[in-house]
Amino acid sequence: MSRVRVLVGTRKGAFVLTSDGTRERWDVSGPHFGGWEIYHLKGSPADPNRLYASQSSSWFGQVIQRSNDGGKTWQTAGNKLVYEGVPGTHLWYDGTPRPWEFARVWHLEPSLTDPDTVYAGIQDAALFRSVDGAQTWQELPGLRGHKSAPLWQPGAGGLCLHTILLDPSHPGRIFIAISAAGVFRSDDAGTTWQPMNRGLRSEQIPDPTAEVGHCVHRIAMHRSRPGVLFMQKHWDVMRSDDAGDSWHEVSGNLPTDFGFPIDVHAHEPDTIYVVPITSDSEHYPPEGKLRVYRSRTGGNEWEALTQGLPQRDCYVNVLRDAMAIDALDPCGLYFGTTGGQVYGSADAGDSWAPIVRDLPPVLSVEVQTLP
Amino acid sequence: MIRVVLPTHLRTLARVNGEVELDVEGPATLRAVLDALEARYPMLHGTIRDHSTQQRRAFVRFFACEQDLSHASPDAPLPDAVATGTEPLLIVGAMAGG
Numbered sequence: 001m002s003r004v005r006v007l008v009g010t011r012k013g014a015f016v017l018t019s020d021g022t023r024e025r026w027d028v029s030g031p032h033f034g035g036w037e038i039y040h041l042k043g044s045p046a047d048p049n050r051l052y053a054s055q056s057s058s059w060f061g062q063v064i065q066r067s068n069d070g071g072k073t074w075q076t077a078g079n080k081l082v083y084e085g086v087p088g089t090h091l092w093y094d095g096t097p098r099p100w101e102f103a104r105v106w107h108l109e110p111s112l113t114d115p116d117t118v119y120a121g122i123q124d125a126a127l128f129r130s131v132d133g134a135q136t137w138q139e140l141p142g143l144r145g146h147k148s149a150p151l152w153q154p155g156a157g158g159l160c161l162h163t164i165l166l167d168p169s170h171p172g173r174i175f176i177a178i179s180a181a182g183v184f185r186s187d188d189a190g191t192t193w194q195p196m197n198r199g200l201r202s203e204q205i206p207d208p209t210a211e212v213g214h215c216v217h218r219i220a221m222h223r224s225r226p227g228v229l230f231m232q233k234h235w236d237v238m239r240s241d242d243a244g245d246s247w248h249e250v251s252g253n254l255p256t257d258f259g260f261p262i263d264v265h266a267h268e269p270d271t272i273y274v275v276p277i278t279s280d281s282e283h284y285p286p287e288g289k290l291r292v293y294r295s296r297t298g299g300n301e302w303e304a305l306t307q308g309l310p311q312r313d314c315y316v317n318v319l320r321d322a323m324a325i326d327a328l329d330p331c332g333l334y335f336g337t338t339g340g341q342v343y344g345s346a347d348a349g350d351s352w353a354p355i356v357r358d359l360p361p362v363l364s365v366e367v368q369t370l371p
Numbered sequence: 372m373i374r375v376v377l378p379t380h381l382r383t384l385a386r387v388n389g390e391v392e393l394d395v396e397g398p399a400t401l402r403a404v405l406d407a408l409e410a411r412y413p414m415l416h417g418t419i420r421d422h423s424t425q426q427r428r429a430f431v432r433f434f435a436c437e438q439d440l441s442h443a444s445p446d447a448p449l450p451d452a453v454a455t456g457t458e459p460l461l462i463v464g465a466m467a468g469g
Contacts, residue, residue: 035380059430059464060380060418076384076414080422 002369004326005070006334006355007051008342009038009364014053016071017355023332023346026355032074033065040107040321040364043070047115048368052077052134054105054120062104064120064134077134081105081122084141090124091153100124100144107321109164121161125152125178127190140190143176148195148212155179155215155234156280162320163219167226167243175229175244180215183231185244196244200233217260218320222269230272230299232262232320237274239299250299255286261323265348266331270298273325273333273349275318283338284315292335294349308352309343316341321364328369336362373404373449374459381419381462385412390459399454401433402445419462434461 006017013031032038033055041053051067053074064077087100103123111117116133126144128137143149143161152159160179167173172189175196182197195211205213215234222228231238231247236257238247251257256276265271272295278286285291290309293302316339326332333345340359345352375391382388393407402425409416420427425445427433433440436450436458452458 057380058467059378059428060384061421061428062417063384063414079417082423 002328002371004328004332005043005048005368005370006324006342006344007041007043007071007364007366007368008336008356008359008362009040009053009321010336010340010360010362011037012360014038014041014055014071015356015359017342021328023326023328023344026344028356029071031360032071033063036063037104038363039104040366041065042108042110042366043368044110044115044118045112046110048370050110050115050133052108052110052118054108056104062102064105064108066134078130078136081120081128081137081139083126083144084139088144089150090159091151093154095153097150100126103158106160106162107164109166112166112168119164119166119174121164121176123158123160124154125159125161125181127161127164127174127176129190140186142186142191143184143193146184146193146195148181151212152178152181153213163216165219165221165226165229167221168223169226173226173243175219175221177216177219177231179217180234181212182214182216183219183229183244196240197247198245199240199247200238201236201249202234204234218262220262220264220272222264225269228269228298230262230264232259232274234258234280237262237299250295252295252300252302254293254302255291259318260320261318261335263323263325263333266325266327267329268296271296271348272298273323274302275323275335277317283317288313288315290314290316290337292333292349292352305345305349305352307350308345319363322362324365324367326367326369332367334365334367336365338362372456373399373407373453374456375404375408376459376461378462378464380464381415384414384418387412392456399449400446401440401443401449401460404449404460405445430465430467432463432465434463435459 002021008015013034015030036055044050049070053065055063065074066077089097092098107121109119120128163177165175184193200214227243229240237251239250292305316337323335330348336342338361
């Protein structure tokens with residue numbers, strides 16, 4: 001019978017949650033790297049026992065960990081992520097130039113085909129790649145060398161490259177998203193990049209339809225249809241049907257179109273999920289009700305999924321990397337909250353139950369479907 | 372032989388218990404000790420000082436003989452008691468974060 005392994009990054013360590021295909025009973029291991037912030041950990045699609053983790057702290061900086069046995073044991077990998085050439089400047093919150101400075105790895109995206117190749121999205125925003133199992137890292141400098149880069153400004157969480165999507169049907173096509181610059185696409189394996197923000201509208205910037213400057217919180221695709229992208233922007237849920245060339249809004253009847261994560265059903269490429277959050281200053285669900293919203297129409301028409309989720313006095317947030325979907329049928333959904341709960345659904349979101357309730361604030365959730 | 376006491380999280384990272392004992396070639400300076408420490412425990416690269424600038428990370432402090440050496444030149448001689456192994460060099464995570 002298939003199994004699932006849920007990888008949870010928190011403010012104070014990593015946790016690995018495992019279950020059989022029923023997803024009813026869970027084993028919890030951790031904290032791994034207790035006391036450290038684990039912004040993200042993720043397994044290789046090509047070798048599910050190969051995991052990568054981003055471990056960091058204000059005291060001791062960035063560490064990268066690698067596991068070859070599904071998270072039972074870990075080895076320290078390389079942490080030398082140094083910008084290529086003279087870093088130059090981006091804009092600071094007050095609009096003044098500020099030198100690029102490494103802060104942390106936000107997201108690790110293993111290659112779809114090679115367990116030793118992994119991409120890292122970092123703050124201040126840049127994309128790095130390792131081809132030796134995270135022992136050494138090289139920047140893909142074409143992104144930060146884009147002519148718009150000196151004008152990029154940080155979002156509230158910093159100038160972070162937080163999303164990396166590898167197109168399974170177009171080798172060499174990579175999508176990334178940066179808060180608050182927007183979406184960029186490369187069609188040549190990361191050598192050159194183009195902004196992909198046409199159709200986005202952000203009233204919080206001087207030119208609401210600018211080519212760059214949008215606070216994109218998350219983008220998602222379905223493997224079977226990588227030309228269709230979904231986006232949770234700071235405000236607005238968006239959709240592209242042309243691989244990011246243009247976007248249109250699909251917020252529809254959501255109670256608020258602010259939020260962080262967005263994800264796609266494992267088997268229905270037009271079924272998508274978001275977690276509406278009240279506003280950018282009120283990082284909690286509307287009315288104190290924690291609701292996942294599902295659209296079976298690729299957006300615009302949304303239904304609230306509430307069974308098993310707290311429907312009163314709930315004021316947690318769900319961060320951008322903290323939702324994941326397994327590949328079983330029916331697919332399972334998982335998300336973690338800033339209150340330390342990880343909720344799971346074994347029926348595509350119809351009903352939910354907490355897997356764990358009292359972890360440190362959850363930063364990221366990934367899931368692996370295992371044979 | 373120079374004795375170094377690492378903070379808990381770096382002991383865990385380096386997989387050591389208790390003090391670390393290092394043989395340092397040449398004059399016993401902070402730089403020489405950190406070079407020897409990182410050579411023995413490569414996983415500590417970047418956790419005490421920046422990869423590129425070699426500057427001490429802001430929330431890391433160096434204490435010895437009841438003195439704060441954090442702002443001393445990395446090439447200044449360490450106190451004799453540290454150089455002879457009578458007293459340890461303490462690498463400390465600064466009090467921060469509540």
